[in-house]
Amino acid sequence: MQLSSDGQTWQNWAGNQSATVKEVQRPASLAEVASVVARTAESGERLRVAGSGHSFTPLVTTSGTLMDLSRLPAEVSVDSTTSTARVSGQMRLSEVGPALWERGFALANQGDVDVQTLAGALATGTKGSGPRHGTMSSRVRGMGLITGTGEHHEITGRDQRLLHAAQVSLGLLGVVTHVDLSVVPRYRLREDNAVMSVDELLDVWEGAKDAYHHFSFWWMPTSSSSEIYGLPPVPADHAYVKMLTAEPAGDGAEVAGGSGARSGPAYLIYPDTELGDPFYELEYVVDAGDDKETFLELRELMRHGFPQEATPLQVRWQARDEAYLSPQYRRDAVSLSVSGMPGTDYVPFLRAVDRRLRDRSARPHWGKLHFLDRDRVEELYPALDDFRAVRRSLDPRNVFLNKHLSDLLV
Numbered sequence: 001m002q003l004s005s006d007g008q009t010w011q012n013w014a015g016n017q018s019a020t021v022k023e024v025q026r027p028a029s030l031a032e033v034a035s036v037v038a039r040t041a042e043s044g045e046r047l048r049v050a051g052s053g054h055s056f057t058p059l060v061t062t063s064g065t066l067m068d069l070s071r072l073p074a075e076v077s078v079d080s081t082t083s084t085a086r087v088s089g090q091m092r093l094s095e096v097g098p099a100l101w102e103r104g105f106a107l108a109n110q111g112d113v114d115v116q117t118l119a120g121a122l123a124t125g126t127k128g129s130g131p132r133h134g135t136m137s138s139r140v141r142g143m144g145l146i147t148g149t150g151e152h153h154e155i156t157g158r159d160q161r162l163l164h165a166a167q168v169s170l171g172l173l174g175v176v177t178h179v180d181l182s183v184v185p186r187y188r189l190r191e192d193n194a195v196m197s198v199d200e201l202l203d204v205w206e207g208a209k210d211a212y213h214h215f216s217f218w219w220m221p222t223s224s225s226s227e228i229y230g231l232p233p234v235p236a237d238h239a240y241v242k243m244l245t246a247e248p249a250g251d252g253a254e255v256a257g258g259s260g261a262r263s264g265p266a267y268l269i270y271p272d273t274e275l276g277d278p279f280y281e282l283e284y285v286v287d288a289g290d291d292k293e294t295f296l297e298l299r300e301l302m303r304h305g306f307p308q309e310a311t312p313l314q315v316r317w318q319a320r321d322e323a324y325l326s327p328q329y330r331r332d333a334v335s336l337s338v339s340g341m342p343g344t345d346y347v348p349f350l351r352a353v354d355r356r357l358r359d360r361s362a363r364p365h366w367g368k369l370h371f372l373d374r375d376r377v378e379e380l381y382p383a384l385d386d387f388r389a390v391r392r393s394l395d396p397r398n399v400f401l402n403k404h405l406s407d408l409l410v
Ligand SMILES: Cc1cc2nc3c(=O)[nH]c(=O)nc-3n(C[C@H](O)[C@H](O)[C@H](O)COP(=O)(O)OP(=O)(O)OC[C@H]3O[C@@H](n4cnc5c(N)ncnc54)[C@H](O)[C@@H]3O)c2cc1C
Pocket: 013, 048, 049, 050, 051, 052, 053, 054, 055, 056, 059, 060, 069, 089, 090, 110, 111, 112, 113, 115, 116, 117, 118, 119, 120, 121, 122, 123, 124, 125, 126, 127, 128, 170, 171, 172, 174, 175, 176, 177, 275, 365, 367, 368
């Protein structure tokens, strides 16, 4: 969590969201978490939990209490008969990976960085790529919560309504203390990268996206675009393609090879973009059946409408899931992301992307910039009322609301 020296001003990693808070609470036990929440509820105040601050949207902002869970004990255990791991919500993905590996297990899929907390990543539906893989949230089988009344609540698969609300919750249902995740036997990944022209990419597209454990690419509008995400040089109008193949775990936990072709424990291979200078990212999710068309449409928009925008256009795939607020809710999906650069007038570009994708019923990544209002949210999320009902039952005094979420969802 990033706090100013006076300890009262929170800021996210990208620096585009900040909040001056009334107080910061750092509970060291679940009992303390519960008593802070109960006190907040009684006083009619608000509370938000901070993850590692890697969302670009005002999810964590509050003028009330900010809760930092980093003093809670970090615990991981695996029930190998059901391949279910119980993991403390505040642990970073970079800690979860090695802890599961030591126990013979791994996350089924991950995104491009591992700095997020587990609960923070799940709250926004964080995902990697591969049409066979759902989001990380789709692997949630249960969850421990301190709800808005300060009570401990255990969500399990026995109540699918609660589970589907909790899988992507935007931190609205309570403080996530632990998560039960469906995990897989540990595996290594071999990473192969290639630079392709758009014609080459379109030729391999259909076969490749199904052939690999993970297939994704960044299309570069200019020859300096790849620098923005710390990727190797790529000529303009070419794509940097990432192909990951799953291999048996073996004994070693080392990474072999270097940039272009490396192999190692999956949790060390997924994260591959360097956290260099901040950027402001937007990511929308559309029907997987529209993947090529949508990519080509955005490429045209960037080349002809916004030639000054250098941001890479990233394309990834995910399988459908049942989480009420998931962008992949009941829809096999492709996600497309672009960024605006700090200090530039990037908003017209991001708005144009939003307008272009609107007709495709694009749902946003909740942690990345978007232009949705309440009407669009109502239109795009058929199970929104189910989510709302669960939220009201677990947080009757609206302890976990902030203005952004209240305007958008409640
Ligand atoms: C450089 C970069 C790369 C990224 N790469 C990817 C990617 O590959 N794939 C992808 O899908 N996304 C990606 N993201 C987005 C990122 O995964 C999400 O925004 C994620 O939610 C951030 O997690 P966090 O721990 O920083 O949570 P925060 O941003 O701090 O918080 C997110 C939400 O979680 C809530 N929360 C956090 N902890 C708890 C808790 N214990 N209990 C209750 N609520 C809680 C917060 O209140 C908030 O609502 C990336 C972001 C950046 C900046």
